[in-house]
Amino acid sequence: MPPPRGHSGLPKGWSENIIYLPAPSYSKKLSADKIKALVCLKSDLPPGAQIFTPSSPSLNVKITPISDSAHPAFGQNGLFANQHLLPDAFVLPYIGYVHDQADTDATSDYDLSLDRETGIGVDATKMGNEARFINDFRGVSAAPNAEFRDIYVDAGNGKVEKLVGVFVLSAGKSGKRAKGIARGQEILVSYGKGFWTERQSAEG
Numbered sequence: 001m002p003p004p005r006g007h008s009g010l011p012k013g014w015s016e017n018i019i020y021l022p023a024p025s026y027s028k029k030l031s032a033d034k035i036k037a038l039v040c041l042k043s044d045l046p047p048g049a050q051i052f053t054p055s056s057p058s059l060n061v062k063i064t065p066i067s068d069s070a071h072p073a074f075g076q077n078g079l080f081a082n083q084h085l086l087p088d089a090f091v092l093p094y095i096g097y098v099h100d101q102a103d104t105d106a107t108s109d110y111d112l113s114l115d116r117e118t119g120i121g122v123d124a125t126k127m128g129n130e131a132r133f134i135n136d137f138r139g140v141s142a143a144p145n146a147e148f149r150d151i152y153v154d155a156g157n158g159k160v161e162k163l164v165g166v167f168v169l170s171a172g173k174s175g176k177r178a179k180g181i182a183r184g185q186e187i188l189v190s191y192g193k194g195f196w197t198e199r200q201s202a203e204g
């Protein structure tokens, strides 16, 4: 049997107990209508819409154990740039288990919103790709260097899937971020304040 789409093995440093996914896994509880909102024909997209074809594993990132005891995620992993990434560069998609509220793990620290209107999220707790290892910038750096943006990915057979992609932040007016992310630098996003307040109330 041929390997799944775009799949050529596991990334280095991948955790054995997590399923590596080159493409999203859709919950059986998702209605046909909700799937239809996520998977559509290329020809249904507005003219000029950008379609990404990410490689899997991703060549531009590296899963790395955090060995600096001053890092707030010390002992865990982080995702680092394996090559220089320019401002606005697409890094990789955030892949995982695509679900709605009928199938949500409220305790997950890996659940990212994919479509607020329909309550669809992507949870990479048990299955996903390298993007699940991206840490929040708080306590690591003064600011994030990457962000999530909506994207369409080529799903084969003339179809595209709506996903969330990780992008390097744009250079900004002041040009402060003009260099992008250097090779060896940790990729850091903002999870949003909500992530940390929810976590505090769950712990307290």
Ligand SMILES: C[S@@+](CC[C@H](N)C(=O)[O-])C[C@H]1O[C@@H](n2cnc3c(N)ncnc32)[C@H](O)[C@@H]1O
Binding pocket: 072, 073, 076, 077, 078, 109, 110, 132, 133, 134, 135, 136, 137, 138, 139, 140
């Ligand atoms: C999406 S995971 C990130 C990858 C995680 N470090 C790992 O190795 O699986 C989110 C979890 O990483 C940790 N984390 C990420 N950013 C952090 C930060 N700035 N400070 C403290 N913990 C952080 C927290 O435990 C959080 O629940």
